[in-house]
Amino acid sequence: MDGTPGLRERKKQRTHAAISDAAIGLFLEHGFDAVSVAQVAEAAEVSKRTLFAYFPAKEDLVVHRLADHETENARVVRNRPPETAPLTALREHFLRGLETRDPVTGLNDLPPVRRLYRLILDTPALVARMERFKNGAERELAAALRETADVPELTARLAAVQIVAVHWELAKDNADRLAHGEDADARHTGAVADAEHAFALLENGLRDLADVP
Template structure:
């Protein structure tokens, strides 16, 4: 069985091709007609594959869309683990997010390429995809919890609390950016505000909600 260096073997190559064929057929159809308006049977047909085979590659219809984001699920956790010594986890996450803004990483919500925006809109329009994104968020929380525990020497509950706050805030920032771009604001114009908002948000995380004025 051992192919030592170059080739993945014909079988593996074909599998990979089939996989991308299915995925691309799916995205194309979904973007054109909407997620809920296209059945998996249609996707399978477009990819020239049986329905059964489609489900051998992607466990659910939603995964046809979301599998592309799989890497991002553990991204924050990896950033925390890889932070330089004597750096606070939060600082590392903040720098990473700011870098994401600079590079217009779609995960920051600050990418206005039509393709990206359309995918985003498609997700928002399909409740089951939104639900899937929530599971995603949960995964990110868990990964971050573990990363914090293993690299910051804090109790488990504290790690969990910090993780859920960090993930929630970052998600909220991204949603806010994406919302504004959906309204037509170009990424370039939004950038400065996005940075300011991110810094505000991370400062809130660092310093707490005390500043929320009491009413009366």
């Protein structure tokens, strides 16, 4: 076995891609709410039953493109070099993502990515679906912290909630700026500064809020 997908698997991958491409094209042209699942199935030349076998909910037709990133922070924590703190590894990973214009950081202004950002940010149902995505990312990261950093369960959960929220806010801010016309290269310096500030807050906790002005 050389790891190459068999004929059946390749056919499933082609069907998955065809449905996704048809859906995104229709949503970008007409808007998410204006397009029905039946229209997507017709454009992809599959039945509704087949479509739902690949994508259980309409929102998944869009959000699935980010699905691999749901466990990304957990993978970073589990695979970090020895003697590297989890937060350091996550910070360095996010900064590398900004440098390489990883779409998950929100700092990618390729036209198809920019349009996808705008679609998600302007569609309440997709923003709500992203909240479920965040919940899954929090659970995965909390598990990774418990397993590799030997921290109590509550500490791991609280840390994961804060880290994922920071990632989401940074990415959302970048994506919103780019979706409305800002250039990724021009935004990069500000995005790095914002990320450094955010991770410094994570590192220092909320001690500044405990001081009386």
